[in-house]
Amino acid sequence: MTETKESRQPLWRIVPVADYAMPAIPAQEITTKKMTALWRLIRGNKREAQSPAKAKEELRTLPEERLARLVPTIDWRQAAKELEVTFEDWLGEEDTSKPIRFLIGPPYGGQTEILQAWGEMSGRTMVEPPTPEQILAQDESWLAHWPTQGRVWVLPNLEHCYLRHASGLALVRQLLERAASGQLGRGLIGCDSWAWAYWQKVWSVPQPEVFALQAFDGERLTAYFCQLARAVGGKAFRVRNSKTGNDVLPPADLDEETRPEISSDLTQLAAHSRGNLGIAWKYWRARLRTEPDAVSTEGQDNEMNTATEKPDATQDTVWLAADLDEPVMPVKTGDDVAFVLHALLLHNGLSVDLLARLLPLSHSQVTATLLQLEALKIVKTQGNVWRVAALGYVTIRKFLRDRGYLTDHF
Amino acid sequence: MNDNGNIAKILNTLDKAVLIEIGLIVAVAMLLVGASQKLLPWLANKLHGKRRLYLLTSVPMLRLLIIMVALILIIPRIIEPSVQNMVAVLGTAGVALGFALKDYVSSLIAGIVAMNEMPYRPGDWIEINGTYGEVTHIGMRVLEIVTPNDTVVFIPHMKLWNELIFNSNRGDVNLQCAADFYLHPRHDADRAKHALHDVALTSPFLQTEKPVVVMVQEKPWGTHYRLKAYPIDPRQQFHFITDLTVRGKAALTSLGMEFATSPAIVEATP
Numbered sequence: 001m002t003e004t005k006e007s008r009q010p011l012w013r014i015v016p017v018a019d020y021a022m023p024a025i026p027a028q029e030i031t032t033k034k035m036t037a038l039w040r041l042i043r044g045n046k047r048e049a050q051s052p053a054k055a056k057e058e059l060r061t062l063p064e065e066r067l068a069r070l071v072p073t074i075d076w077r078q079a080a081k082e083l084e085v086t087f088e089d090w091l092g093e094e095d096t097s098k099p100i101r102f103l104i105g106p107p108y109g110g111q112t113e114i115l116q117a118w119g120e121m122s123g124r125t126m127v128e129p130p131t132p133e134q135i136l137a138q139d140e141s142w143l144a145h146w147p148t149q150g151r152v153w154v155l156p157n158l159e160h161c162y163l164r165h166a167s168g169l170a171l172v173r174q175l176l177e178r179a180a181s182g183q184l185g186r187g188l189i190g191c192d193s194w195a196w197a198y199w200q201k202v203w204s205v206p207q208p209e210v211f212a213l214q215a216f217d218g219e220r221l222t223a224y225f226c227q228l229a230r231a232v233g234g235k236a237f238r239v240r241n242s243k244t245g246n247d248v249l250p251p252a253d254l255d256e257e258t259r260p261e262i263s264s265d266l267t268q269l270a271a272h273s274r275g276n277l278g279i280a281w282k283y284w285r286a287r288l289r290t291e292p293d294a295v296s297t298e299g300q301d302n303e304m305n306t307a308t309e310k311p312d313a314t315q316d317t318v319w320l321a322a323d324l325d326e327p328v329m330p331v332k333t334g335d336d337v338a339f340v341l342h343a344l345l346l347h348n349g350l351s352v353d354l355l356a357r358l359l360p361l362s363h364s365q366v367t368a369t370l371l372q373l374e375a376l377k378i379v380k381t382q383g384n385v386w387r388v389a390a391l392g393y394v395t396i397r398k399f400l401r402d403r404g405y406l407t408d409h410f
Numbered sequence: 411m412n413d414n415g416n417i418a419k420i421l422n423t424l425d426k427a428v429l430i431e432i433g434l435i436v437a438v439a440m441l442l443v444g445a446s447q448k449l450l451p452w453l454a455n456k457l458h459g460k461r462r463l464y465l466l467t468s469v470p471m472l473r474l475l476i477i478m479v480a481l482i483l484i485i486p487r488i489i490e491p492s493v494q495n496m497v498a499v500l501g502t503a504g505v506a507l508g509f510a511l512k513d514y515v516s517s518l519i520a521g522i523v524a525m526n527e528m529p530y531r532p533g534d535w536i537e538i539n540g541t542y543g544e545v546t547h548i549g550m551r552v553l554e555i556v557t558p559n560d561t562v563v564f565i566p567h568m569k570l571w572n573e574l575i576f577n578s579n580r581g582d583v584n585l586q587c588a589a590d591f592y593l594h595p596r597h598d599a600d601r602a603k604h605a606l607h608d609v610a611l612t613s614p615f616l617q618t619e620k621p622v623v624v625m626v627q628e629k630p631w632g633t634h635y636r637l638k639a640y641p642i643d644p645r646q647q648f649h650f651i652t653d654l655t656v657r658g659k660a661a662l663t664s665l666g667m668e669f670a671t672s673p674a675i676v677e678a679t680p
Contacts, residue, residue, distance in 0.1 A: 166661040
């Protein structure tokens with residue numbers, strides 16, 4: 001561990017979109033990986049060199065209850081507090097030359113949750129998106145009932161205010177024109193990065209006031225997961241890589257001022273999830289494993305350990321699976337699959353009825369495609385709305401990019 | 411006797427070993443050509459966009475390279491490699507082939523020129539002599555195109571000398587498509603133009619990096635709208651035009667616009 005005391009980056013940062021920095025895998029690490037692969041090739045992939053610290057068969061997935069305790073849902077209110085600080089000057093300004101600001105983020109990136117939390121915390125007026133029928137009918141009553149001027153309003157999900165249909169763009173065009181000209185007063189608009197990329201093509205008016213939650217690189221992911229690890233009832237737990245046996249998180253007793261060494265697991269996770277905390281969180285949860293004994297004795301452990309007691313080494317260790325079987329795209333994929341996935345991303349979720357309306361596919365074709373993708377864990381359904389699955393997002397993004405579809409910049 | 415002596419000087423002795431060597435070179439060259447013509451298009455068709463086109467383009471180039479290398483290896487084994495000998499033998503062979511197989515040789519030479527000038531490449535959508543389709547294979551003598559009706563057409567390269575070749579995408583993935591609409595002259599042209607623009611913007615086939623253009627032209631029988639845009643993949647062009655047409659008609663109908671019909675509407679004279 002590095003013992004030098006350096007100033008650490010704050011965990012939550014709201015930055016202008018131009019300052020958004022995508023985490024990258026360090027070049028040195030890429031070279032090391034390639035050299036290792038070459039060495040294995042020369043040595044003939046000898047077994048003993050690869051014996052993992054914990055074999056896959058020795059580990060079990062964590063029970064949902066324990067997982068929820070060890071890796072609780074992301075508390076976006078912390079980011080909302082940071083938003084309040086970042087926008088303090090703008091909110092206090094009398095000048096209305098910059099009436100709107102945008103908060104953009106990728107799917108599962110939390111921009112909607114941040115704006116909702118901020119709206120609740122500061123008592124702002126939340127604006128509900130129009131219904132699909134209102135969008136297609138270009139119903140201006142939605143705009144006519146806009147919150148009273150003088151108060152800052154929040155529209156947390158612009159992606160739900162339009163449909164990629166010949167009649168589905170007019171309402172948002174009007175909204176953006178009125179909002180940008182200041183007719184609607186001062187407001188904050190949240191938008192999914194895919195919808196934003198599309199709207200950059202449809203409504204190509206330069207928007208200087210665009211912000212995003214800064215990407216979580218290896219360092220910030222480490223800080224975040226350390227925070228979670230220390231917050232479990234005051235009892236820290238240890239996360240070790242199941243292959244190498246190395247600690248993934250720095251020790252719990254490390255001085256908070258000391259800059260910890262960043263595990264390559266977290267650097268890679270940050271790069272793989274493209275700095276998206278929501279996606280990284282999902283991967284982290286999906287990769288955590290435990291030993292069967294630890295699962296069976298967990299109940300007793302909870303009763304015996306108090307916050308002041310020294311934790312037992314075996315029971316407080318969870319293992320990070322070396323790899324994860326990520327969803328893969330079907331071998332033969334036609335335009336149907338690409339259309340459905342692209343439409344789901346551009347709208348951050350759609351119903352079957354709307355998909356059939358927006359795409360040149362019948363209701364049954366859409367249903368069949370969705371069920372096929374659901375079986376591959378690429379999409380999931382919440383009520384009647386289908387969304388891309390968090391663990392499938394990276395695969396889907398690459399699939400669409402390789403085929404030349406419009407992708408986001410995050 | 412003297413002529414026979416000269417020929418003997420030009421040609422090397424073709425003993426058994428040399429013949430085996432030549433046979434092996436030909437066999438390896440044929441194997442490599444065959445493999446490249448099967449494997450690369452197979453691999454290319456698993457890819458999309460520019461990577462597919464680059465790989466397809468490399469097939470004829472690679473074949474030419476293999477044949478050239480094979481010839482470079484074979485000729486010195488048959489002919490005593492001196493400038494005089496080469497000129498004499500190749501010149502004689504050229505004249506003989508030129509007279510006997512003029513068109514065949516012309517196509518072969520045009521094939522080599524085509525590889526240099528690249529008026530068409532595998533993956534391109536071309537029209538030659540009224541036949542439109544995707545170039546799927548470029549052979550030594552002919553190119554193969556597949557028409558929208560799934561018919562394979564073989565076209566000799568010699569067409570290159572005197573036919574116009576229309577290439578819609580020229581080695582790129584961007585291929586412009588146009589959907590036509592004919593409206594009754596009495597309508598709000600500005601609304602129709604914007605509606606058609608949005609029809610293209612909302613098509614799932616649209617390549618958003620390329621512009622969408624709506625051309626409007628007044629005709630004696632009505633107004634002609636031409637909606638031009640690019641699909642994501644050139645192979646989607648017919649589906650794209652269909653999608654634009656279907657949704658364009660729906661959008662214009664929902665705006666209460668009437669389509670021009672044939673015969674042309676004649677204004678009633680008062």
